[in-house]
Amino acid sequence: MSFFPGEDPAAGDAAASAAIEQIVVPRSSDIGGFSVRRALPTAKRRLVGPFIFFDRMGPALLKAGAALDVRPHPHIGLSTVTYLFDGEITHRDSLGTEMVIRPGDVNLMTAGRGIVHSERSPEKTRGFTRGLSGLQTWLALPDGLEEIDPSFRHEAASTLPLFDADGASGRVVIGHYEGLTAPVSGFSETVYVDLTLAPGAKAPFSSLFEERALYVLDGTVMIDGAEHGPDQLIVLKPGAAMTLMGGTMGAHLMLFGGAAMNSPRYIWWNFVSSSKERLEQAKQEWATGRFDIVPGDEDEFIPLPQA
Structure with a gap:
């Protein structure tokens, strides 16, 4: 998804917890009637492990037409990592890929030295009302791999490892979690987990991951006795032992993080x-038409922003 020119998310002070480093409250922007909440990057927090961009798409109801x-x-x-909870999106890219992503699937598109893609509602869905909800995140490539050849990988929900015990259930989207390993891995250590906690249920978040955070999608989560509500990104302190607990209504969370970058990363628009x-x-390559085209979606493009 394109980086819209919205305001920075609001970075809050850490709550009264020895385990929390920072709380970020996303800014919400409207893109053609579709709400997007951006939690990363912010002026006070650029990355969590390799995650340099974190967007919550929807939930939205798209009417017929x-x-x-x-x-x-x-x-x-x-x-780019696309992960849906509801709806469908057709991905096309300059490698010739055309793939419909559905809830629980994961799309990992690696840009490297350069790629072009589009994301659209499938034609077959446009004639009726339907939901759309999900996440798009970006993983910064590590030193020495920033200019690798572009690639695309799709994994269906059925291939991702599931867990369900004592009120804690979910799916390992990327990397490893509590003995389970996803078929998709990052180019540096990466963890990305879809976690649901019943009220009072508990789940660990290993301190072995160098940088860790969680995003509260729905419900509330208890951390060191304090309750945290939806649409907050909570960055955890390195090395702090961590057990998450579902609040009164339970919680739906995304856990993410991994190895820190060895050098700073700069971000401008989609680069x-x-x-x-x-x-x-x-910038110059896009402005002068030196990127590849997207087969099947050649007639339109997003111009280089002037700001």
Whole structure:
């Protein structure tokens, strides 16, 4: 998805907990009637492990005739991760990929030296009212891999490991969690877990991950006796032992993080790089038509922003 020019999320002070480093309250922006909450990046928090971008899409109800139509746009230096809770999106890219992603599936598109993609509602869904809800995150590529060849990987929900015990259930989307390993891994250590907790149910979040955070999608989660509600990104302190507990109504969470970057990352529009000069090069390449086209979606594109 394209990086919209919204305001930075609001970074809050850490709650009274020895385990919490920072709480970020996302800013909400409207894109053609579709609400998006952005939790990363913010001026006070750029990354959590390799995660440099975290968008909560919806939940939204698209009426008959309405659609998600993100026109072709470019990326460099990152992997995009698309994960849905409701609805369908057709992904097309300049490698010739065409894939419909559905709830529980994961799309990992690695831009490397450069890729172009579009995201649209499938044609077959446009004639009736339907829901759309999900997450799009970006993983910054580590040093030495920022300019790798672009690639795309799709894993169906049925291939991702599930867990369900003592009121804690979910799916390992990327990396490993509590002895389970997903078929998808990042280019550096990465953890990404869809977790649901019944009221009072508990789940660990290992301190072995160098940087960790959770996003509260629904319900409330208890951390060190304090209750935290929906649409908050909670960054945990490194090394702190952590047990999460479902609040009165239970909780639906995304756990994420991994190894910290070894050098700073800069972000401009849809481009991520350790080099400001490389960002300028990418701007010129898009402005002058030197990126590849998206087969099957050649007629439109998002122009380079002027700001």
